[in-house]
Amino acid sequence: MNRTILIVDDSATLRASVNFVLTDAGFDIIQAKNGEEGLDKLEESKRLGIKIDMIISDINMPVMDGITFIKEVKKGDFRFVPILILTTESENAKKMEGKAAGASGWLVKPFKPEQLVWVVKKFVR
Amino acid sequence: MIEKSSLYNIFLEEAKELVSLLENDLLELENNVGDKQLIDQIFRSVHTLKGSSGMVEYSLLTSFAHEFENVLSRVRSGELKATGSLINLFLSSTDLLKQLINVDSATAESELGAEVKVALENIRKFKGIQKEPEVETKTSSYGAETFSEKYIQINIKFKPDIFSSGTDPLMLLKELSSMGEFVKVKCNPEAIPPMDSFKYDSLYLSWELILKTEMPVSTVENVFIFVRENNTIVFEDVSRRFFEGIDLRYADKKLGEILEDEGYVTQSDLQKIVDSQKKMGEMLVENKNIDTNIVNRVLSSQQKSRDILTSQTIRVDTNKLDRLVNLVGELVIGIAGINQLISEKYHKNRELNDVAEHLDRISRSIQEQVMKTRMVPIEGTFSHFQRIVRDTSRELNKRINLFLAGSETELDKTLIEQIDAPLKHLVRNSIDHGIESPEERIASGKPADGSIWLRAYQQEGKIIIEVEDDGKGIDKKAILKKATEKGLYKGAGELSEKEIYNFIFLPGFTTAKQVTEISGRGVGLDVVRKNIENLRGNVELFSEKGKGTLFRIKLPLTLAIIEGMQVSIGPETITVPLFSIIEAVRPESTVVKTIEGKGELIEFRGEYLPLIRLYEIFNFKTGVTDPANGLILVLDGHNRKIAMMVDDVLGQQQVVIKSLEKNYRQVPGISGATVLGDGKISLILDVYSLEKLAFGQLENI
Numbered sequence: 078m079n080r081t082i083l084i085v086d087d088s089a090t091l092r093a094s095v096n097f098v099l100t101d102a103g104f105d106i107i108q109a110k111n112g113e114e115g116l117d118k119l120e121e122s123k124r125l126g127i128k129i130d131m132i133i134s135d136i137n138m139p140v141m142d143g144i145t146f147i148k149e150v151k152k153g154d155f156r157f158v159p160i161l162i163l164t165t166e167s168e169n170a171k172k173m174e175g176k177a178a179g180a181s182g183w184l185v186k187p188f189k190p191e192q193l194v195w196v197v198k199k200f201v202r
Numbered sequence: 203m204i205e206k207s208s209l210y211n212i213f214l215e216e217a218k219e220l221v222s223l224l225e226n227d228l229l230e231l232e233n234n235v236g237d238k239q240l241i242d243q244i245f246r247s248v249h250t251l252k253g254s255s256g257m258v259e260y261s262l263l264t265s266f267a268h269e270f271e272n273v274l275s276r277v278r279s280g281e282l283k284a285t286g287s288l289i290n291l292f293l294s295s296t297d298l299l300k301q302l303i304n305v306d307s308a309t310a311e312s313e314l315g316a317e318v319k320v321a322l323e324n325i326r327k328f329k330g331i332q333k334e335p336e337v338e339t340k341t342s343s344y345g346a347e348t349f350s351e352k353y354i355q356i357n358i359k360f361k362p363d364i365f366s367s368g369t370d371p372l373m374l375l376k377e378l379s380s381m382g383e384f385v386k387v388k389c390n391p392e393a394i395p396p397m398d399s400f401k402y403d404s405l406y407l408s409w410e411l412i413l414k415t416e417m418p419v420s421t422v423e424n425v426f427i428f429v430r431e432n433n434t435i436v437f438e439d440v441s442r443r444f445f446e447g448i449d450l451r452y453a454d455k456k457l458g459e460i461l462e463d464e465g466y467v468t469q470s471d472l473q474k475i476v477d478s479q480k481k482m483g484e485m486l487v488e489n490k491n492i493d494t495n496i497v498n499r500v501l502s503s504q505q506k507s508r509d510i511l512t513s514q515t516i517r518v519d520t521n522k523l524d525r526l527v528n529l530v531g532e533l534v535i536g537i538a539g540i541n542q543l544i545s546e547k548y549h550k551n552r553e554l555n556d557v558a559e560h561l562d563r564i565s566r567s568i569q570e571q572v573m574k575t576r577m578v579p580i581e582g583t584f585s586h587f588q589r590i591v592r593d594t595s596r597e598l599n600k601r602i603n604l605f606l607a608g609s610e611t612e613l614d615k616t617l618i619e620q621i622d623a624p625l626k627h628l629v630r631n632s633i634d635h636g637i638e639s640p641e642e643r644i645a646s647g648k649p650a651d652g653s654i655w656l657r658a659y660q661q662e663g664k665i666i667i668e669v670e671d672d673g674k675g676i677d678k679k680a681i682l683k684k685a686t687e688k689g690l691y692k693g694a695g696e697l698s699e700k701e702i703y704n705f706i707f708l709p710g711f712t713t714a715k716q717v718t719e720i721s722g723r724g725v726g727l728d729v730v731r732k733n734i735e736n737l738r739g740n741v742e743l744f745s746e747k748g749k750g751t752l753f754r755i756k757l758p759l760t761l762a763i764i765e766g767m768q769v770s771i772g773p774e775t776i777t778v779p780l781f782s783i784i785e786a787v788r789p790e791s792t793v794v795k796t797i798e799g800k801g802e803l804i805e806f807r808g809e810y811l812p813l814i815r816l817y818e819i820f821n822f823k824t825g826v827t828d829p830a831n832g833l834i835l836v837l838d839g840h841n842r843k844i845a846m847m848v849d850d851v852l853g854q855q856q857v858v859i860k861s862l863e864k865n866y867r868q869v870p871g872i873s874g875a876t877v878l879g880d881g882k883i884s885l886i887l888d889v890y891s892l893e894k895l896a897f898g899q900l901e902n903i
Contacts, residue, residue: 087246089216093209128552130559134508137249165253172416180509189266201360 080201081105081127084145085115086135091186091201095133095167099197111138112146119155131165132160133184136171144178151179159200213258217303220247220254225296232289241284244292247272249297261312263302266318270295282328291328295321324383352415353444357607358473359408359434362401369429373406379423381765382415385447388465410465412440414447438608438659442574465820494500520615523576530569531763531858535877537565544878566892573760578613580667582660583622584609586630587656595652596635601640602633602652611658614760615666621667621757622736624730628669628753629654631727636673636751646748648672664758664781670752678702684711703743704840737761738779738873740838766857766876767849768836768884770825771817775884776848777857782889784836784843786851789829801897804829804845808837811845814896819871825851839893846892859886870894876897 082104096106097200107122107129109115122129132150136143147160148166160183162175174176184196253268253367270292275473276282276493298321302310303763311320325748349417356378378384388410395406411792415422418580419439426435432553443450452460458472480488483497517611538560544558546550584606595602595687613621637652638641644650655670709728758764758781766788793805794813802813813834817824826832828850835846857876862869873888 088250088254090209090213090257093212094257103746116814123552126552128549128555137246139243139246145489152527155556157560160554187255187259 079103079105079164080188081122082131082201083107083109083115083129084132084133085109085112085138085143086133087111087138090185091135091163094190095193098193102194102197104197104201108152112143112149114141116141116149119150119153125198126145129158131197132158133163133176133197134160134180135163136175141147142201144174145146147175147180149180161196170180210258213254213260216254217251217299220251221296221299222483223247224251224299225293227787228289228292228296231284232286235285236283238608239279241274245271248274258308260302261642262315263299264350266298266302266322269322270299274326274434284543291324295325305329305704320546322550328879340452340858352419352439352441354413354419355436355438356411356413356417357409357434357436358411358426359432359475360405360429362404362406364401364405364429364433367429373426374429375411377411378411378413378422381417382413382903383414383447385409385444386410386412386449386464387461389466391426392468397663412444412449414444435605436657436659437661438611441854442612454728455549467658468884479870498626512550518575522575523572528858529575530565530572534569534856535567535858537562538878539881569763571574573614573763576615576760578615578618579612580618580621581609583618583625584656584658586627588624590629591633592821594630595637595755598633599639600633600637600652601650602637605653605655606657607655608658611665612798613658613757616761617665621755624733624741624755625656625667625669627727632669632671632751633674634715636671636672636675637660642674655698665757667755670750670753672750675749675751676703676706677747677748681705700842703745706743707741738764738888761859763858763869764886765858766886767835767854768852771820771822771826771848771851774822775814775852775878775882776819777855777884777886778835778837778846779886779889780854782887784838787834787836789834794829802889804834806834806843807847809835809843811843812897814844814846814892816846817847819892819896824851836887844889844893852873858887881900 080103082099085098085108086092086095087110088175092108092110096108098188107118107127109118112134115132119129127171132155134143134146141149143162147162150156150158150160156179159181160179161184162172162180163184163186164171164175165186167202175183181200184197186194224244227240227244227247231237234240244505248267248271252264255261255263255267263351271451273282274292276326277284277288282288298314299316301314302318305313342479342732350548358371358374360369364371390408390410391406393406393408395402413422419437421428423437426433429435455463458467458475461467464470473609483494483501486492487494487497541558541562548554588604589607591602591604608661631656637654638646638648640650643652653672655666655668657666659666680703682691682697682705685702688711690708690711693696707727707730709726711726711728731741734755734757737757738761739755742754742756743749744750744754764777765780766784769776769778787806795803795805795810797803802815803810804813805811813829815827816822828870831848832847832849833851836846836849837846855878857878859874860876862872862874865875869885871888871892872885873891874886876884876886
């Protein structure tokens with residue numbers, strides 16, 4: 078059974094590249110454009126009985142930003158699911174904010190495919 | 203791999219959308235100056251464009267968007283007001299973005315490069331005074347890591363002539379400081395010579411730093427990537443010693459010691475003060491305040507009370523610990539079994555899944571902690587070397603100083619016990635064969651006192667122990683001569699430095715002209731190497747004639763578990779220790795060559811490596827006999843690479859080693875066995891003994 082990862086990012090390019098890389102590495106990917114859509118997708122997967130093994134989330138997004146999203150996730154049924162945040166090189170403060178909200182790791186954009194796979198495999202085997 | 207073209211198409215579509223959104227928003231902003239929501243959206247469009255272009259490696263666009271974003275962030279924070287002229291600049295920047303999107307990254311460089319440069323200059327005028335380091339193009343800013351705060355101790359000693367190479371040590375220190383926060387900065391000025399021999403272009407200072415950072419150690423090490431080779435730069439993760447920035451060792455230290463450790467006073471300053479002081483008891487007795495007997499009685503009861511409270515530690519029988527380590531190993535395997543069962547039969551039950559995985563993570567942390575309880579500082583082993591060096595050098599009429607570094611480095615208890623003998627041998631070897639007599643040293647322009655350094659540190663998940671001397675080094679010609687005399691070297695072909703040094707690790711090989719009391723009694727470096735290999739480590743030798751010799755021992759952190767790669771050969775699953783694997787490649791059958799007397803060789807990056815077909819060695823039945831259908835693992839053998847053919851790679855997993863010797867008997871080529879998550883038993887390969895098994899004794903390399 079493939080592991081399923083939810084990617085939440087407003088950039089279509091980023092979602093697509095995460096999709097390419099991780100599909101290739103044998104994962105199933107669910108995409109969401111922002112935090113709110115991310116929460117919807119989680120609800121939906123619960124209804125359909127799909128297990129989410131990991132969440133990758135951007136920070137700066139419209140409608141609902143990444144930090145709020147993580148805090149929401151940590152309140153609900155998905156609180157055990159590891160969360161990886163995506164940041165840019167200069168957002169050190171954001172990393173700490175993400176950590177405080179409950180994220181378990183970070184990945185700096187732009188990343189190389191092997192970096193993404195490496196860090197994902199630290200959480201999902 | 204990413205399918206470049208389809209990703210690029212997605213990027214183009216997104217970029218066009220973003221730019222047209224950006225243009226509309228900017229026009230609207232002109233009518234609603236200061237609309238916060240609008241400004242946020244504008245900022246985000248450019249931010250997203252920057253991130254997306256980064257993913258498709260369109261660097262010209264990324265760097266322009268980056269500068270654009272910087273100015274927009276000042277508008278967002280209210281530092282700048284977006285009025286007429288600034289909005290004009292933003293609009294023309296947006297036009298340029300449009301142009302950049304319409305061509306591909308290669309044409310952009312040649313056709314729009316100049317235009318971008320001008321636009322960048324215009325936009326940078328609004329960047330403000332805060333200068334941001336240009337980190338985004340450097341690889342060191344790439345990264346991914348799980349959150350964990352570490353304390354990394356960095357000891358830096360550059361060569362005195364470092365300036366002549368154009369390196370500015372200050373830049374390196376500054377780069378370090380950008381990665382976290384220094385909790386200790388100690389600069390050692392002791393090496394500064396008296397004024398008359400002071401050279402203005404030499405660096406005499408060395409540093410001891412402790413950096414608190416969330417970066418992986420490897421990233422921090424990368425700062426020194428260009429200078430590491432020729433200078434002494436030692437990294438060590440000392441997180442265990444720290445708690446919220448406080449050095450826990452300070453609890454048991456005296457004020458003077460701490461001040462010395464932090465570099466505020468020197469040892470000799472302290473000694474002077476201590477010598478000039480009288481003890482409290484003596485002074486009271488002198489003043490006739492009290493009787494000597496009372497002082498002695500109180501002192502002795504103080505000592506007793508100290509003995510009772512010695513420390514917060516408790517003694518635990520190591521057998522109990524060993525049992526605990528084993529049980530935790532079983533626990534981890536048991537939980538892996540549950541996970542496997544769930545993924546096969548109960549994967550629909552999400553809650554069960556989540557809880558099981560949570561349990562899995564916790565059990566691994568427990569395993570890690572239990573492993574740590576077996577770790578002991580190497581201090582005890584190191585400390586008795588002072589005496590050995592002192593006594594031995596006197597016997598030989600040599601003058602030698604021993605310097606210890608990294609005594610606090612922790613090793614598995616079993617390792618500590620077994621590393622003592624090989625280390626003693628290497629140190630004696632240095633005293634006897636390495637360091638010259640004071641007369642010889644003076645004659646060759648060296649200080650009369652020889653030096654031996656004993657260092658320990660952790661690097662890349664391994665323990666490194668080094669024995670270095672500044673003696674006469676190893677004479678390669680003498681080794682070759684001896685090797686020829688002994689018939690080990692037939693004079694055929696040029697030998698690499700490594701291959702030449704390899705001879706001195708062979709049984710019965712010594713170049714010492716006379717057998718002394720200290721060493722050269724037939725128990726040679728071959729025994730040292732064998733001992734270390736039994737601990738699943740290896741030993742390397744570096745030497746320069748006239749300058750000195752360095753033995754570097756690499757050991758695994760623990761003997762109880764290893765990271766292993768599981769490979770299949772027919773129905774069998776074999777575990778190969780990850781530290782032995784250099785690379786896994788799929789070969790083409792044409793590159794396998796058979797050479798008379800040397801067996802099969804396979805070409806790998808221009809080198810011919812000896813090939814081991816694992817199914818032949820162990821007599822396994824498999825359908826995969828053509829290397830083109832199988833997989834080649836390039837392994838780190840005895841000072842050379844070897845290639846091993848297997849059917850396929852199954853995965854990577856930490857395994858608990860069970861001794862075959864205890865439960866069955868010793869098997870050549872196999873170091874032990876383990877139980878995998880699915881309950882299957884997997885044999886663990888021992889690369890060195892496999893190499894011997896496949897190619898016979900190694901004398902004839």
